[in-house]
Amino acid sequence: MVSQTRLEYGFIGYQVPVFPRASRSAREGETFVPPNCKKDQQNACKNRVLKEQEDEIQSSKCNLSDKETYNEKTLSGYHQIRTVNKFSHAPDQFNLKPYSSLKGFDKLANVSGRNANHSSELGISSLISGEFSVGQFEDARAELSIIQTVKSETLQPTGSLDALEMDCKPPHYFCSGSKTSLFKDWTTLGPSRRSDTIETVSRDDNGNYMADQRIKNLSSSRRWRVSPNLNDGKRRKIFHDGRTSYSRQRSKRISPLKRRDFFNQCRFSGSDRGFQLDDRFNSAADKRVDDDNYCAAIRVASSVASPHPHPGSRDRNVKLRIKSFKVPELLVEIPTTATVGSLKRSVMEAVTTVLGDGLHVGILLQGKKVRDDSKTLIQTGISRDGKHRNLGFMLEPRHAQIKLPRCLGEQGITSHATSFTLDPRTSSISLDPPVAGCINGAQRDHHLVPSLPNISASTTLPNSQSRVSVPAISGEALAVVPIHHRAGRREFVQRRIRRPFSVSEVEALVQAVEKLGTGRWRDVKLRAFDNAKHRTYVDLKDKWKTLVHTARISPQQRRGEPVPQELLDRVLAVHAYRSQQQAKQQQLKSGV
DNA sequence: TTTAGGG
DNA sequence: CCCTAAA
Numbered sequence: 001m002v003s004q005t006r007l008e009y010g011f012i013g014y015q016v017p018v019f020p021r022a023s024r025s026a027r028e029g030e031t032f033v034p035p036n037c038k039k040d041q042q043n044a045c046k047n048r049v050l051k052e053q054e055d056e057i058q059s060s061k062c063n064l065s066d067k068e069t070y071n072e073k074t075l076s077g078y079h080q081i082r083t084v085n086k087f088s089h090a091p092d093q094f095n096l097k098p099y100s101s102l103k104g105f106d107k108l109a110n111v112s113g114r115n116a117n118h119s120s121e122l123g124i125s126s127l128i129s130g131e132f133s134v135g136q137f138e139d140a141r142a143e144l145s146i147i148q149t150v151k152s153e154t155l156q157p158t159g160s161l162d163a164l165e166m167d168c169k170p171p172h173y174f175c176s177g178s179k180t181s182l183f184k185d186w187t188t189l190g191p192s193r194r195s196d197t198i199e200t201v202s203r204d205d206n207g208n209y210m211a212d213q214r215i216k217n218l219s220s221s222r223r224w225r226v227s228p229n230l231n232d233g234k235r236r237k238i239f240h241d242g243r244t245s246y247s248r249q250r251s252k253r254i255s256p257l258k259r260r261d262f263f264n265q266c267r268f269s270g271s272d273r274g275f276q277l278d279d280r281f282n283s284a285a286d287k288r289v290d291d292d293n294y295c296a297a298i299r300v301a302s303s304v305a306s307p308h309p310h311p312g313s314r315d316r317n318v319k320l321r322i323k324s325f326k327v328p329e330l331l332v333e334i335p336t337t338a339t340v341g342s343l344k345r346s347v348m349e350a351v352t353t354v355l356g357d358g359l360h361v362g363i364l365l366q367g368k369k370v371r372d373d374s375k376t377l378i379q380t381g382i383s384r385d386g387k388h389r390n391l392g393f394m395l396e397p398r399h400a401q402i403k404l405p406r407c408l409g410e411q412g413i414t415s416h417a418t419s420f421t422l423d424p425r426t427s428s429i430s431l432d433p434p435v436a437g438c439i440n441g442a443q444r445d446h447h448l449v450p451s452l453p454n455i456s457a458s459t460t461l462p463n464s465q466s467r468v469s470v471p472a473i474s475g476e477a478l479a480v481v482p483i484h485h486r487a488g489r490r491e492f493v494q495r496r497i498r499r500p501f502s503v504s505e506v507e508a509l510v511q512a513v514e515k516l517g518t519g520r521w522r523d524v525k526l527r528a529f530d531n532a533k534h535r536t537y538v539d540l541k542d543k544w545k546t547l548v549h550t551a552r553i554s555p556q557q558r559r560g561e562p563v564p565q566e567l568l569d570r571v572l573a574v575h576a577y578r579s580q581q582q583a584k585q586q587q588l589k590s591g592v
Numbered sequence: 593t594t595t596a597g598g599g
Numbered sequence: 600c601c602c603t604a605a606a
């Protein structure tokens with residue numbers, strides 16, 4: 001009976017720590033102490049943090065050992081999605097937490113750089129793709145029906161909806177070691193904390209939700225200038241079957257080092273007076289964020305420079321600071337017999353999918369949509385003259401519906417994960433199509449003009465939703481195969497979102513290669529990943545390559561989700577065998 | 593398009 | 600993952 005019960009979570013919104021920012025305590029000049037830090041350790045913690053701040057300039061490498069006493073979760077902070085289960089009393093909570101704190105920071109810097117150059121669109125997807133996971137519940141294999149025994153009894157067999165509300169806690173702490181230096185200026189903001197800025201969410205005539213914001217002038221802020229060679233002019237051709245190929249392209253990708261340099265150039269300056277406004281904004285945002293009832297979204301800070309920069313005329317730059325995005329509501333339906341791990345993945349993938357390619361950015365200026373992409377900001381009216389204080393960014397669904405054919409369970413292509421009872425045929429994730437996300441607080445103000453009138457708008461929440469239940473395929477991860485709207489599509493093409501191979505995928509890959517050998521990647525694809533549209537044969541080949549590499553290095557050097565040694569052994573065995581065969585072939589050839 | 597490798 | 604030369 002219980003196994004027939006399904007839980008459905010409606011995600012009204014998410015708050016994802018897209019951009020690192022100082023914890024409130026840090027901005028308030030206090031030293032953050034991890035919540036789990038025992039009292040007698042607090043002073044030591046404080047000292048350590050202070051010391052880190054002192055050392056951050058010299059330190060060029062993050063000293064992990066120095067932080068080992070901290071739980072990563074504690075250090076990184078996370079945002080919570082809390083479900084309000086109308087059938088139960090204890091709210092369920094979902095956290096979006098950094099997938100990898102250190103790796104994430106590099107990418108965050110990268111995102112910042114890219115944002116500065118393109119639009120926040122890239123940054124969002126980049127950020128979501130791999131930097132965060134849905135977590136907290138330790139036993140990912142525990143079945144929901146066990147965890148929610150009590151709830152299950154009260155749940156409707158189907159169709160029960162848990163309203164999910166966001167609890168958007170600011171990251172407690174986001175920097176450690178040298179990484180702190182990247183964001184130093186974020187952590188050392190001015191003390192101005194008057195919460196006199198009222199932010200609200202408004203709805204445009206298209207039914208899109210947005211938050212108002214302020215744009216801050218860039219004048220004389222050289223840090224916000226954008227290097228043109230960061231432009232990633234990649235062009236991607238989309239095959240009819242959803243596969244991709246790439247035409248020749250241009251400039252080199254930015255190396256991580258360069259990205260960091262770039263970010264360092266772009267970071268805020270604590271001496272920038274305008275930043276006090278940012279900070280004030282932050283305080284307002286935090287206040288709101290603390291409100292359990294507030295539906296928040298993806299937090300972004302980005303900068304956008306004038307598309308036609310005038311060298312030597314920095315006054316013409318506009319600085320945008322987008323604090324957060326609201327994403328459309330998502331619904332996840334999942335059997336109670338599904339594992340916690342699969343629930344996490346479902347949520348994560350729903351978020352990833354929507355942000356990955358399901359949205360595009362719309363711009364609202366004084367309530368009107370700006371549709372002409374070719375206009376310059378000045379022509380549009382986005383300038384520093386202060387005329388327009390209502391500049392809004394929206395995340396709008398790119399497609400009417402986003403379908404997520406997928407298998408939610410760990411049960412993958414192989415039959416190994418037999419302990420999972422999730423029925424893929426009835427799993428579904430859906431996106432609320434008509435609701436656009438919004439950005440809470442890009443902000444505008446004038447440099448050297450500390451007082452800025454508040455911007456306000458009416459607050460509305462998404463009220464419509466539609467759930468799209470789609471039959472899940474037997475592939476592993478979801479294959480989001482958005483229908484690409486070529487017309488009016490953004491010029492720049494983002495890198496595919498990163499989708500680390502799960503263990504069961506690796507298992508399937510190894511199994512297939514054992515059978516087919518290396519060098520027949522198309523067959524491997526067809527055999528084991530036919531339903532995983534996002535895994536191309538090139539991906540599989542690449543994965544095999546990394547698997548071989550992984551198997552050869554010490555476990556300490558490995559990163560990401562650990563691959564069972566048994567699998568790695570099989571990888572090595574197959575690889576050795578195939579190599580041997582290949583060598584023999586070579587010998588035969590040359591011998592003849 | 594697919595394979596094979598370097599980036 | 601990306602990008603491509605070759606096959």
